[in-house]
Structure formats: structure tokens, C-alpha cells
Amino acid sequence: MHVFFRLSFLLGLCLVLAHPLPARAQGGPAAVATERVAMRTMSETISVFGEVVSGRQSAVAARVAGIVTEMPLSVGDRVSEGDVLTRLDTELLEIDRALAQAEIEIAEAGVTVATAQRDRAEKALRRAEALKANSTIAEAQFDERSGDYNSALGAEQQARARILAAETALAQMEYRLKNATIRAPFDAVVLQVGAEKGEYIAAGAEVATLLDLGATEVEANVPARFVSALRPDLVVPARTDAGGALNLALRAILPTEFAATRTRPVRFAITDTSADFAVGQSVTLDVPVSAPRDLVVVPKDALVQGQNGWSVFLNVDGKAQPRNVEIGAAMGGGFEVLSGLQPGDEVVVRGNERLRPGQDIAPSGGAPRGDGGGGSEPGNAAAEAEETPEPETPDAPEDAESASDTEQQG
Incomplete structure (x- = not known):
């Protein structure tokens, strides 16, 4: 017993020494x-859900018909404005252009001939007018000279019109040749390729679908009663579902309202593109609901x-x-x-x-x-x-x- 009490006393003393701070x-x-x-x-602020939407997505179409001779695109490629998307065969178009140029030369020669005929008819008419004044020419002869002049004048005008028609045909050939090479209208990513080499495509056929990442926006449905708190210069922080941070700037409040949810669609421009995002991705926005x-x-x-x-x-x-x-x-x-x-x-x-x-x-x-x-x-x-x-x-x-x-x- 004495040994037990002595051990208990020593154990208690150790515990006290071990915790002296209090x-x-x-x-x-x-x-x-x-x-x-x-x-x-x-x-x-309140947290609202939004979605990354495409501000500009274009199905680029062929302006002229033809056979595809070059298609250097693949899905996912990035292209710059002016890059070649597709080339069409131009052999027949070049022949047509040469024919249009020849038609212009023919029409110009016709104008030269018609002008000379008009000059001769005009001189004959002037002589007839002088003779008529002296009563030395019959009325029938004078009418004949006047008719010849009017015919020559009409022929000259017709020849000049042929030049205009030939020039228009040449411009049409030039247009077809130019647009036989289809180029990217803006910097973009290729989402879909719609034509293959050797394929005949009609005018208006889709060649490629392009997505402009520079025009990507976020659309969020904001409760209608809080829309009045949104300012034109508003900067809104947002987070993607993957945890990336985005900075958004208010661009437009669309003049529509969803009756079921009493919300209005609001578009935000993405001002900070350091985070990785994709069209259709969900984001969470911290939207202010009161003035600062x-x-x-x-x-x-x-x-x-x-x-x-x-x-x-x-x-x-x-x-x-x-x-x-x-x-x-x-x-x-x-x-x-x-x-x-x-x-x-x-x-x-x-x-x-x-x-x-x-x-x-x-x-x-x-x-x-x-x-x-x-x-x-x-x-x-x-x-x-x-x-x-x-x-x-x-x-x-x-x-x-x-x-x-x-x-x-x-």
C-alpha cells in the first residue's frame, strides 16, 4: 500500500511539472x-449561374460553284483572317475570263465603226439642211438623210452598250476567280470541315464552321428585380466549374424576360482570358444586387x-x-x-x-x-x-x- 501511494504521488507530481504554463x-x-x-x-451580391456562349460562330459558305482542288483544314486548327480554307478548280473560269476580255475588244471595235458611220451620216444631214434652206433639195431626200443619221446614232449607242455588257461579264468572271479561293473571314478555330478534295460543291455550300474565340461571352439570367443595380461599367468576378477565375464586364442587358423564372438574360464580355474555358461551359458569377x-x-x-x-x-x-x-x-x-x-x-x-x-x-x-x-x-x-x-x-x-x-x- 505504501508503495502504491508513493507511486501515485510521484505520478501526480510529474503531471504538474509537465504542464506548468497555466x-x-x-x-x-x-x-x-x-x-x-x-x-x-x-x-x-448574389451568385448566379451563367454559360459561356459564342458571340460569333460562322458556317463559311462557297460563293461560287466548283470542284475542290485544295482543302488544307482539319477540325481544331486555328486560322487567321485571310488564311486559305478551300481552293476550287479555276481552269474553266480562266477560259471564261479570256472570252469576256475578247468580247470587250470586239465591242470597242464596233464602237469605232459605229462612230465613223454616225459621223458620215451627220455630215450628209448637215449638207441636206443647207440645200433645203435654198430649196434645192427635195423633201424626200432630206428625210432620208435625217433617217440615216438617226440610225447611225442608234448603232453607236448600241455598240457602246455592248462594251458595258462585256465589261460586266469580265467583272463577273473576275469575281468567280477571286472567290474560287475561300478565305477565313476572321481569326478562329475550325469546328467542322464541310468539303473534301475532289468534291463538287454548289454556290452556298458550307465549307467550314468557324468559332471566333475573341467574341466569346458569358450569358447569365439575372433576377429581374436586381437588374437596376447593374451599371454599364460593372466588372464581375466569375468562376468556372473547373475552378478557374474569370473577369467579366457588363456588355448588354437584353430586353427580354423569362416569365417562368422572372429573370433577364445579361451578356458579359470576358476581359481576362487567362483561365481555360469552352463554349457551353458553366460559370458562377457574383452579381451585385445593390448600389455600393x-x-x-x-x-x-x-x-x-x-x-x-x-x-x-x-x-x-x-x-x-x-x-x-x-x-x-x-x-x-x-x-x-x-x-x-x-x-x-x-x-x-x-x-x-x-x-x-x-x-x-x-x-x-x-x-x-x-x-x-x-x-x-x-x-x-x-x-x-x-x-x-x-x-x-x-x-x-x-x-x-x-x-x-x-x-x-x-
Whole structure:
């Protein structure tokens, strides 16, 4: 028995020596971490789902008919504006162009002949007019000279019209030759190839489908009652389903509304393309639902919940001073302060779980290493917050499942 009691005494002594910190810390200040209450320009936001859509997707068509002689494309290729997509056979078109050029030369020769005939007829008419004035020519002869002149003048005009027709035919041949080479109308990615080498294609047949990545946008259906909060210069952060970040800029609010969901389609331009995305991919946008306003914000870890509501400990001349606060909406790591605090107040964010009013504290920039003055090591306020429900946010939107606030840039 004596041996047993002696062993128990020694074991208890070892346990006391092994944990001397609480006993030694009883008389010293509690080590805590503090932060300043800040004034921030905030805007309440809701998370809405959007989709990456194509601003420009074109099925490039052949403008002329012909047999494909060259098709250098494959699906997935990137092309620049002006790159060759398809070439058509031009042998017959070149023959037709030569024929049109010959027709122009024939028409020009016809104009030369018609002009000479018109000159002769005009001179004969002028002589007849002089003779008629002296009454030395019969009326029938004068009418004949006048008729000849009018016929020559008409023939000349007809010859000139043949030149215009021949020039038009040549322009048509030039158009066909030019468009026998089909080029990319903009920088794009090839989504589909619609023709093969040796294949005959008609005018209007699809050659390739191109997607302009530079014109890609995000379309989101925003609740109609929040559309008035959207500004023309609005920048909205977004996340892809793969975790990539995108920056979006409001481009247009479409003048349509879905009656079933009471939402309106809104288009956003993608201003930051560093993240990998694809047409049809889902993205989540943090869309503001109110105008920016200046708010007093307290860090979340500073809040302690008690029977009378929420409170914080302030550092007042090195002592813990409790203060009841009224809080509002969540503000991304903090909460809006409706009453009880002012900007610049220094609140305890670590080591505040077991502080006593008036207790001496030793603020530091990091997590506390001593106890809170109550005989045990301070816990982590963030961990305790997981067990304590967050305060209600009465100003949150009715249908926003994940309402939050983001700080406005600029």
C-alpha cells in the first residue's frame, strides 16, 4: 500500500511539472491577436449561374460553284483572317475570263465603226439642211438623210452598250476567280470541315464552321428585380466549374424576360482570358444586387455570442473591454456593424474565448501562445465559429441561396 501511494504521488507530481504554463500564466497578461475595425465600400451580391456562349460562330459558305482542288483544314486548327480554307478548280473560269476580255475588244471595235458611220451620216444631214434652206433639195431626200443619221446614232449607242455588257461579264468572271479561293473571314478555330478534295460543291455550300474565340461571352439570367443595380461599367468576378477565375464586364442587358423564372438574360464580355474555358461551359458569377455603400465591417473572428446577443472585446489601454454590437449582412470574412463600433476600434480576434472584462491583454500580430487568463490555452475563434451559427443577415435577398458581399474595385 505504501508503495502504491508513493507511486501515485510521484505520478501526480510529474503531471504538474509537465504542464506548468497555466500556473505560471495566471499573473501575466493574456496573449491575444487584434485587428482594426475598418470602413469599406461594399455591395451585396448574389451568385448566379451563367454559360459561356459564342458571340460569333460562322458556317463559311462557297460563293461560287466548283470542284475542290485544295482543302488544307482539319477540325481544331486555328486560322487567321485571310488564311486559305478551300481552293476550287479555276481552269474553266480562266477560259471564261479570256472570252469576256475578247468580247470587250470586239465591242470597242464596233464602237469605232459605229462612230465613223454616225459621223458620215451627220455630215450628209448637215449638207441636206443647207440645200433645203435654198430649196434645192427635195423633201424626200432630206428625210432620208435625217433617217440615216438617226440610225447611225442608234448603232453607236448600241455598240457602246455592248462594251458595258462585256465589261460586266469580265467583272463577273473576275469575281468567280477571286472567290474560287475561300478565305477565313476572321481569326478562329475550325469546328467542322464541310468539303473534301475532289468534291463538287454548289454556290452556298458550307465549307467550314468557324468559332471566333475573341467574341466569346458569358450569358447569365439575372433576377429581374436586381437588374437596376447593374451599371454599364460593372466588372464581375466569375468562376468556372473547373475552378478557374474569370473577369467579366457588363456588355448588354437584353430586353427580354423569362416569365417562368422572372429573370433577364445579361451578356458579359470576358476581359481576362487567362483561365481555360469552352463554349457551353458553366460559370458562377457574383452579381451585385445593390448600389455600393460605405460600411463599418468587423472581422468574423472578433464576434462572441452570448445570451444577450453578439459582443466583442476591445483593446482599451491594454485591457479587455467588452462591447455589445449589432451586426448585419455577411461581408466576406466579416460582418456589417449596425451599432456598437466605430472605424479604428481595435478588437480581439484570437484568444477572446475566455477573456474576462478588464483583464490585461498583450496584443500580437500572430496567434496567441499563452492562455486567456482563465487557466487554459485559448482556442481558435474560427474553429469555434463552426460550432456557433452565424448571425442572420436580414437584408439578404429573398431568393439568393448563397448571398455574399464583395468589395468593389476602383
